[in-house]
Amino acid sequence: MFGSTDIHDSADARRLARRRLPWMVFDYIDGAAGEGHGEALNRAALSDLRLQPRILVDVTKRSLHVDVFDHQAACPFGIAPMGMCNLSAPGADLMLANMAARHRTPVGVSTVASTSLETMIEAADGHAWFQLYIAGDGSGAKKLVDRARAADYRTLILTLDVPEVGRRPRELRRGFKMPFKIGPRQFIDFALHPTWSLSTLINGRPELANFTSADDSFDRTASRAAADWDSLAQFRDQWRGNLVVKGVLSVEDARRLKAAGVDAIQVSSHGGRQLDSAPPPILMLRQIRDAVGDDYPIFYDSGLRSGEDVVKAYAMGADFVFFGRAMQFAMAARGETGLQQLWGVLMEEISLALAQLGRTSMRSLQATLAADVPMTNLSTAAFA
Secondary structure (H helix, E strand, O other): OOOOOOOOOHHHHHHHHHHHOOHHHHHHHHOOOOOOHHHHHHHHHHHHOEOOOOOOOOOOOOOOOEEEOOEEEOOOEEEOOOOOHHHOOOOHHHHHHHHHHHHOOOEEEOOOOOOOHHHHHHHOOOOEEEEEOOOOOOHHHHHHHHHHHHOOOOEEEEEOOOOOOOOOHHHHHHOOOOOOOOOHHHHHHHHOOHHHHHHHHHHOOOOOOOOOEOOEOOOOOOOOOOOOHHHHHHHHHHOOOEEEEEEEOOHHHHHHHHHOOOOEEEEOOHHHOOOOOOOOHHHHHHHHHHHHOOOOOEEEOOOOOOHHHHHHHHHOOOOEEEEOHHHHHHHHHHHHHHHHHHHHHHHHHHHHHHHHHOOOOOHHHHHOEOOOOOOOOOOOOEEO
């Protein structure tokens, strides 16, 4: 219906969010590195993967539960760590934490979250993973690890694909900074989006909640280039819980991370926000799975927009997947109602896809990849 605010897919959420959010905020969430070609190429690769329907299979009982480390999630996807989520809507971080608690699924808590890591794990009823960047000499990161341990986090996500922050022209054109500063352009931008501006004014400007003093600050543009394999070894020694390394796109790196005692890797291009010329992560996922074997945990994010995308990622070898910006768009569009609507859409899409494929569980999808899939051809990959 014309003018509908209902969310029937992630494209609806993005369309509504674009209408409501200031341009600066929308371009921060939606933007990618360079010309955006890498992000588009991964989306094309995902779209071109084909799923083979099957008939005459009893699929009346279908389960979307998936084991993640030592607990069972009630849905086959979690929430990727995203910085400053409260820019999309007041209280967005807590909306995500509440959904994680309800579905017993992980929510990634970013180093630069707009809600403190202690508050997030409590709101998520323990279903929160803490995401960490290693900047400078790593001393600040080690303090955050100690805080995460004290707050009873059991999983740490080291994000290592940001040696330097990627150049994102859309952010630069809007003058986006974090914490953001209001100049003449931003003032006009906010004035033209009064609903967002008034709600943000009433609820307070989002801040970097894990950094509350001048002695404990975060510079988004600071170099993280000094992190190396010795740095990884130090954090492996410091953190005795589950250690995930996020941002893996290399077969060689994946093998070495497994050998180094990392508990799981997360194949990701940072949503296309780092290197415009990176290979499509959905295709690297299959190559990395083949390299590390069937039993080593591999997670996936980047480019997921639908339930069928989730099914494709599992078929390509993922043990679990994470949604990112689509969740922010849903909250920007309609707050918690929008998030619940999109979540329900994704669950329904996954369940319907399983039925069409003659499958009753997510794990059964890993056996559906045809042996002759031509991984060098983005347009002809197929599943049987």
